[in-house]
Amino acid sequence: MLPQGLRRWFDRGARLQVFYDEAYRLPLSGVESGPAHLETRRADDAIHYLLASEIIAASDVITPQPASYADLGRVHTDEYLESLQKVETIAHLFAVDPSDVYVDEVLRTVRLATGGTIQGARHAIEHTSAVLNTLGGFHHAAPSRGAGFCAVHDVAVAIAVLRSDGFTGRIAVLDLDCHPPDGTAACLGRDASVWLGSISGTSWGPLEGVDEVQLPEGSGDDVYLEALEKLLSRAPKVDFAFVLAGGDVLAGDRLGTLGPS
16 A cells, blocks of 8 residues: 555656666675675566556656666775675675675676665755655665675765755655664764664664664554554654665565564
């Protein structure tokens, strides 16, 4: 079921622009068979559902351009970005064997996804419309490190690019992934112009600048939606918002525990 606000938006006849590329499929076979059983085809599944359900048309799908290393450098240190050229770094980030890693292909996927977040943010501001990027939300990446399948922080990079474009409005980052946004706190926790809100199913300790709600395992729809409503009631008025809609909150997902349907 669509949220009321998004349903009203569609009822006005607005089109949802969606960023997607076939290269969004992470080129690491080992992540599917590894401990996390990460599904590499989630972006494919999402775009196929949206098209089959006629929520979007083929003309609504936009192919992203890869983020430049100069833009990644607005958030991440030179030393860290250089380390991403090493097979061992990528293998550690994605919990795969080094023999499974082709650095250029993995970084192309990461840079394309980040480019989609940047272009999507620019498009949303220019057209005052909602935009979906089918890969992104890499909220565990910090300025000098990556973690948890997150090599770079696409949202923090997009915010830095928006600022360089001259956007001065207040920004919200609403994180609905099942896991705490530790990288987001490291990148944006001291930025007074950005509000960070999160609902997660575990705690990794206090996160700087994050209004975080932790819910128990198996909370389900009613508890989750009530927590979301309360969190949003504490949010300040903002001019732009990023929403990280992590599928791992859903019932049956192997990486999450919260259980909404």
